[in-house]
Amino acid sequence: MNELTSVMNELLSIKPVVLWSDVLIYILVASLGLFFYQLSKNPLARQRWRTVFHSRAGVASFIVILFYLLIALLDSLHYRAPLEKTEGSDEVHYSQEVHSVLDVVLTELRNKDEKTYSAPFAIYSFAKENMQTDDGVVYRDFPRLANAGQHLADEADHGKDVFVRSMKALLVAAFISAVILGLHIAWRQRQQRQQCSRGLTTQQTLPWGTIYLTLSLLVLACCWVLELSKVYHILGTDKVGQDVLYWSIKAIRTGVLIGTLATLLTLPLAIVLGISAGYFKGWVDDVVQYIYTTLSSIPGILLIAASVLLIDVYIETHPEQFNLVAVRADFKFLALCFILGMTSWTGLCRLLRAETLKVSQLDYVQAAHAFGVGHNRIIYRHILPNITHIILIALVLDFSVFVLAEAVLSYIGVGVDPSMASWGNMINEARSELSRDPVVWWSVAAAFVLMFVLVLAANLFSDRVRDAFDPRSA
């Protein structure tokens, strides 16, 4: 009981921090929920989306994307912990560091810094150090790590320990999955019985086997990481001794946000300009074409680099607006998303203009003209629904492009703030790491694997979406 109250007190004493990008993530999750709610009302769209989720690759990649989104959401619930009260003052001061709920989950990983590089699962450091024996002789060797493998009585047990702990994680994961799946299967059977008793024929169902498998694998991965990270650095540590796994997980939020935000920012411009150019033709078309031809004839990287420099200058000259490191990094990050969005709408705009030109010549648009239907209504009822498939496909494809773009931009030094975890920053550091001998490969590999899984899932999902929405296959 006492413990509970102390936990409650601690919870009440923290100060929540809401960054602008957090708000955007909340909105994103809320609109996703709203989208699925809307879907339940529209039979045609539901039919289409059902084919997406009835394919194994579609549903598996969707679950993986949801998992990434969940991590990003956890990482977006920020707070500042209170500091110890100074004597003689009742005022509560808060830490300058902003943490998130994800940090609480990964406390084990966060607070276990080493001095410098160490390889995955290593118990010795990667660099030699001067050390003293008990009798004062100075010698040079690889020191033991402060936070990895300390529990081992005998170093020879290292491999065995990893194996035993992996097995333990496997058992726990199997148990958790069995409970979840068992409950769900039981619930499904009850549903089916009820449907049967009501005389309803069972509809074509989702590929539950794939869903269960994907979920179990995710549970297993979580259990394994949580179990082994207690005593090892699963993916080693970086130059200043921070756990690589921790930073690559933190980078998920950056990747997901930059992908979705930049994409969503391109949409309004591309849709409005593309449709007006294709529909109204004439001088509107000329102006829009002029704008996007000009924009796409300037190298995108150049535009982005110039804009990022502008933002940097703004931050330098207005320090009072950015009292926390996290706020500054957040502002820079949002600016980067904005710039990416503003410079990459031309491709989609071109596609939409061409498609609108085609659709607006079709008889049903002519018939609507003959009925005296207004321009706005024609665009909303006739044009937009018939080019939605292009928008959807572009949305998902652009997503992976932006995740990759962030890595490239950080590499040339105009990416997100160095204090913010991002795969681009990790790859950027790998420049010097890969030229060492022996090679420090793990931070670039960690960034690569996590990025690869996200981009692959997004691509697979977009493939299914395209199949489902392509009018030729419908």
Added chain:
Amino acid sequence: MELLQVENLSIELLPGKYQQAGRLLVKPVSFSIRAGEILALVGESGSGKSLTSLALMRLLPEALAIRSGRVQLAGTDVFNLTEAQMNSVRGRMAAMVFQEPQSSLNPVQTIEQQIGEVLRLHKGLSGAALREKIISLLHEVGINDAEQRLGWYPHQLSGGQKQRVVIAIALACEPQLLIADEPTTALDVTIQKQILELLNELRRKRQLAVLLITHDMGVVAQMADRVAVMRYGEIVEQAVASEFFAAPKHEYSRALIHSLPDRRHFLSAPAQSEPLLQLKDVRVWFAQRKGILQRVVGHTKAVDGISLSIGRGETLALVGESGSGKSTAGRAILSLEPLAGGELYFAGERIDQLSQRQFLPLRKRIQVIFQDPFSSMNPRMNVRDILAEGMIALKVEPDAEKREQRLQALLQRVGLEVAHLDRFPHEFSGGQRQRLAIARAIAVEPELIICDEPTSALDVSIRGQVLQLLQELQQEMGLSYLFITHDLSIIPHLAHRVAVMKDGVIVEQGDTEQIMTAPQHDYTRSLLASVPVSPV
């Protein structure tokens, strides 16, 4: 001696993503063709006639497979050949001519290159011999100035000339069998006549066996020695042409023959009242623009001064070949194209100078039905929304409950069911969609409907039903129609008056009977002469 012998050929749609079991698309069919004979394979769209011809050449698309049967071409079993041997059969022994000459020719190669390719491959000709052969082929298919046209590209040729080049390519290696898949469907009637005559002449001269695939009974009557009628993947009747037309055995054959319009009965014009719609010297010009500043350098005169009038309850047929400006004239009446000159009167009021807003009340009174029933309805809207769109936009029936009742009544009127309201356009056949288009037009109770080739995308048996519906509606609601068409054969029992259009001007207009029986202008006469004649 039979040149081509097909025995029990059946074609199957392989089981795939969207269906579990395979489905027979062509049930075992057997037929044969002698050298110098034309066999017409007749049927409506989807009856499997094109699939049969593709199977003969072993050119079926991947999802389809030959299930059973044997095809003997000049004594060789086609299905036993290797793919390499088959390549020498295609072109050398049997050749194909497709419907659309536009897409059968490569737009970036000259006609010399395209004809030469086949000759080089199969005959090994080159140099002067090759050129000479190409020229003689072009002469044979009736292209004048063949020497000068060798270096031409397809876009420089007219539709009929393109089809002649396609036939020249097919004939280049002197095949014994020619498969012509709807060779004239995409062509104007006058051109159709020339191409059919060419085919007829060629088969006599070369003793060609021709498998003529068509849906047009007029073409069959004119060309075929023997007829095979195909329906739902089965040949329901096979007979010598003269016997077939004299005494068709199968019920479906009879229906096909009777779908040929009767050309001896004419509608009498209704009592003349004041004209509902009147065009005076109407011109529609499209500006040709050039350069960065898009200056107007000239005009394409799509419609160049036409005058006509339509009375209440009257049908005026506007006849012409493609590119004659007849559809543009219809769009101009709907105020979808600006006029370059002339005057438009509707019910006595001048309407050509109205703004879009001022035109709005007239939208209720002038409606339109388009040619292609597949593109004339938004695929993402259900029938209720499609039909109600005009009623809402023009405020015909603002009350939702009454509107629903109107919609139901409308659907029943055009021969559909109330339950169809919640369906989407892709769930309907072409004929049903055209009924929906009619329902949409009459929903706002117009006085004039502009029918832009409403039946040319439909099969013959359905065409008759749609025309029947249009006529019933005319009598019930006193509608006037401007009926734009290239098909002279449907005019007699549809139109009260006819206007013949060519190159943007009206060359002749008058009562239907007069135009059809005693045409004054040369062009009208050649149009009439090109229409395949019913033998009945």
